[in-house]
Amino acid sequence: MSTIVQLVLAVGDRVSLSEASALTALARDSGVAAIRLADTPDTLDPTVTASHLAGVHSGIGFVAEVPTTHHAPYNTARRVSSLDRATGGRAGIALLAGDGDEVSDATAPDPAAADPARRWSEYAGVLTRLWESFPRQALIGDQEAALVVREELIRPVGHDGVYYRVAGPLDGPSSAQGRPVVVADLGVLDPAAVAESADVVVVEHAAGADDALTEALRAVGRDRREVTLLGRVPVGSPADVLAWVHEHRLDGVELVPAGGAAEVAAVLRAWATEAAPPPTLRAALGLRAEVAA
Amino acid sequence: MLHLNVNILNAGVFGGSWRFPGTDGTASYTIEHYTSIAKKAEEAKLDAVFLADGPALDPGIKHRTGNNFEPTTVLARIAARTERIGLIGTLSSSYNDPVELARRLGDLDHVSGGRFGWNVVTTAGPVAARNFGRDGEIDHAVRYQRAAWFTQQVVAAWASRTRFASPQGRPVVVQAGGSSDGRRLASRVAEVVFSADQDLEHARAFRAEIRAGAVQFGRDPAEIVVLPGLSTVVGSTETEAKRRRELLDELLPDAYGRGRLAAQLGISLDGLRDDEPIPAGLLVEPDEAGGSQTFYRVVKEIIDRENPTLGTLLKRLSGGGGHRIVTGTPEQIADDIETWYRAGAADGFNVMPDVLPSGFDDFADHVVPELRRRGLFRTDYDGTTLRAHLGLGLPALEGAA
Numbered sequence: 001m002s003t004i005v006q007l008v009l010a011v012g013d014r015v016s017l018s019e020a021s022a023l024t025a026l027a028r029d030s031g032v033a034a035i036r037l038a039d040t041p042d043t044l045d046p047t048v049t050a051s052h053l054a055g056v057h058s059g060i061g062f063v064a065e066v067p068t069t070h071h072a073p074y075n076t077a078r079r080v081s082s083l084d085r086a087t088g089g090r091a092g093i094a095l096l097a098g099d100g101d102e103v104s105d106a107t108a109p110d111p112a113a114a115d116p117a118r119r120w121s122e123y124a125g126v127l128t129r130l131w132e133s134f135p136r137q138a139l140i141g142d143q144e145a146a147l148v149v150r151e152e153l154i155r156p157v158g159h160d161g162v163y164y165r166v167a168g169p170l171d172g173p174s175s176a177q178g179r180p181v182v183v184a185d186l187g188v189l190d191p192a193a194v195a196e197s198a199d200v201v202v203v204e205h206a207a208g209a210d211d212a213l214t215e216a217l218r219a220v221g222r223d224r225r226e227v228t229l230l231g232r233v234p235v236g237s238p239a240d241v242l243a244w245v246h247e248h249r250l251d252g253v254e255l256v257p258a259g260g261a262a263e264v265a266a267v268l269r270a271w272a273t274e275a276a277p278p279p280t281l282r283a284a285l286g287l288r289a290e291v292a293a
Numbered sequence: 294m295l296h297l298n299v300n301i302l303n304a305g306v307f308g309g310s311w312r313f314p315g316t317d318g319t320a321s322y323t324i325e326h327y328t329s330i331a332k333k334a335e336e337a338k339l340d341a342v343f344l345a346d347g348p349a350l351d352p353g354i355k356h357r358t359g360n361n362f363e364p365t366t367v368l369a370r371i372a373a374r375t376e377r378i379g380l381i382g383t384l385s386s387s388y389n390d391p392v393e394l395a396r397r398l399g400d401l402d403h404v405s406g407g408r409f410g411w412n413v414v415t416t417a418g419p420v421a422a423r424n425f426g427r428d429g430e431i432d433h434a435v436r437y438q439r440a441a442w443f444t445q446q447v448v449a450a451w452a453s454r455t456r457f458a459s460p461q462g463r464p465v466v467v468q469a470g471g472s473s474d475g476r477r478l479a480s481r482v483a484e485v486v487f488s489a490d491q492d493l494e495h496a497r498a499f500r501a502e503i504r505a506g507a508v509q510f511g512r513d514p515a516e517i518v519v520l521p522g523l524s525t526v527v528g529s530t531e532t533e534a535k536r537r538r539e540l541l542d543e544l545l546p547d548a549y550g551r552g553r554l555a556a557q558l559g560i561s562l563d564g565l566r567d568d569e570p571i572p573a574g575l576l577v578e579p580d581e582a583g584g585s586q587t588f589y590r591v592v593k594e595i596i597d598r599e600n601p602t603l604g605t606l607l608k609r610l611s612g613g614g615g616h617r618i619v620t621g622t623p624e625q626i627a628d629d630i631e632t633w634y635r636a637g638a639a640d641g642f643n644v645m646p647d648v649l650p651s652g653f654d655d656f657a658d659h660v661v662p663e664l665r666r667r668g669l670f671r672t673d674y675d676g677t678t679l680r681a682h683l684g685l686g687l688p689a690l691e692g693a694a
């Protein structure tokens with residue numbers, strides 16, 4: 001398998017929206033699997049930006065950073081699912097560990113609980129189950145029989161945890177790739193915290209990451225091949241980075257260019273490969289074509 | 294000048310819309326449905342597209358297609374595919390975090406070049422509540438207290454935003470919810486009011502009340518645009534329009550119509566036959582209702598006035614919930630619009646086509662040109678922002694005076 005590339009853009013900060021649009025086209029033509037939209041106080045909202053860029057350019061995936069802080073899980077699930085369907089199954093979320101939100105805090109089952117890693121695990125689990133709660137096979141639109149859905153296939157999630165209570169189901173059907181891709185950054189999070197829900201794991205310290213992830217996945221009954229492991233690098237010569245990827249048995253890289261649009265464009269040209277765009281983000285990331293939903 | 298939005302209510306306002314002959318029943322589950330209607334609305338020079346929303350799966354989903362895309366993602370995409378049309382999205386004050394919402398909506402306004410409007414609603418119902426940790430609906434008065442606080446937070450956050458400025462200063466605040474609490478909120482914060490009314494005199498009084506209330510809050514009443522919902526059934530002849538309406542009534546899934554009416558009135562209709570009248574004794578005064586008092590009132594007034602059988606009432610509403618329905622030729626519909634507009638009952642309408650996209654195509658191709666011939670509607674956009682289309686300036690910050 002060739003090396004998977006995910007490109008991080010800070011839109012509104014280091015690159016403007018119109019520059020990001022041009023870079024999106026270049027990234028797609030360079031064989032980049034996904035653009036990850038950074039969420040900082042100086043960037044535009046990543047879900048809005050992703051939706052806008054996807055309205056201009058197709059054929060590339062978008063991963064929106066969304067922190068748990070200020071976002072109730074049901075709202076996040078809906079929004080990212082909308083993006084996923086609107087892009088024909090090319091969306092994901094990089095869920096950032098953090099605090100709660102004003103709406104959920106008012107009803108938090110355990111108001112004292114405040115561990116970001118545990119919150120992340122619970123939150124990510126709620127997302128994935130909501131995304132599977134309305135399988136697209138349930139949508140039949142039988143005009144003759146006056147039946148929109150096969151209701152028996154739609155299931156509430158009935159989540160009752162430590163941080164959240166969420167009934168579900170989601171209001172829309174799953175996408176062409178089943179559900180959006182979940183990206184997890186190791187750091188605040190350890191492999192055990194992300195093992196159940198992550199589709200993609202991003203590390204800065206690559207040494208030992210493959211073993212640790214393999215072990216954590218096995219503990220929850222998953223196989224290492226179900227998850228894509230990316231190494232985060234500021235950029236460097238592709239040959240050096242690829243050697244590093246190979247040495248640590250990573251599946252690919254997350255490129256984080258430090259400069260403006262011109263530098264990002266130069267990085268993309270250095271990394272360009274010729275590949276037809278895969279049909280979904282999941283496929284582009286080397287994941288199984290479709291998950292349960 | 295008259296203002297017109299198109300309300301892209303999934304497959305159309307009628308409960309049987311998704312079953313209409315020649316209609317792709319599940320098109321409203323694709324994003325292209327929304328972008329192509331928005332493009333058509335821009336060609337017709339409408340003020341804005343409007344999206345209703347609620348964070349829950351509609352319990353009536355089995356028999357009627359529902360809203361199923363989150364509005365900011367849809368509108369960000371429409372913004373990428375259009376240049377001028379305004380973009381109004383409904384986002385709940387009950388189930389969002391004000392810090393997050395202010396940022397996201399402000400950014401959407403920036404990304405769209407100043408075309409965004411936020412429809413503030415107080416989300417009703419136990420189904421949405423359960424998606425946010427609650428066992429049931431938040432009390433009506435509490436929802437409105439929160440809405441006032443919430444809107445103030447969001448507007449203040451927009452006003453202090455310098456990083457991503459918008460050509461229209463900040464998003465337009467739209468409000469929907471016509472209970473007494475809702476009217477007070479409208480007078481205080483709304484620049485556009487989306488209302489529901491069957492009766493011209495009532496609508497006139499409603500608009501006058503909102504405007505008078507605005508004066509009490511130190512606002513200029515000319516800076517408020519009141520847009521009742523208007524469901525349209527267009528035909529090239531009167532007979533054709535009536536036939537279209539009758540067909541829609543036939544296509545209304547009975548279980549959907551009953552379920553929606555029961556939920557709206559908060560009573561059970563089980564066991565009630567179509568030829569029996571609605572038992573008026575079960576109904577409370579609108580101010581004591583939960584859910585939406587506006588739609589409760591609209592339906593109760595029909596019951597009080599006409600004492601309809603269940604079957605007649607279901608047909609009358611046709612799964613649309615209570616917005617006024619006009620059925621006729623383009624000239625007849627233009628007459629109706631002109632009458633309400635000239636009477637001071639409306640500054641324009643939130644148009645809710647019977648079936649999408651066909652009902653909107655007919656409206657844009659035939660009713661809009663007729664309104665233009667009468668000098669009631671623009672032939673081209675004057676400005677590039679939603680504020681410009683609506684003729685609204687940038688209001689002072691509430692409480693800043």
Ligand SMILES: Cc1cc2nc3c(=O)[nH]c(=O)nc-3n(C[C@H](O)[C@H](O)[C@H](O)COP(=O)(O)O)c2cc1C
Pocket residue numbers: 344345346347383385414415416417418436469470471472473474475476487488489522584585586587588
């Ligand atoms: C014309 C109109 C449109 C509305 N649209 C929505 C909507 O899209 N989503 C929502 O959650 N509430 C919407 N609401 C408000 C809800 O009905 C909500 O129940 C509110 O609490 C009712 O307020 P009311 O009692 O003042 O009518 C709308 C209200 C009106 C009058």
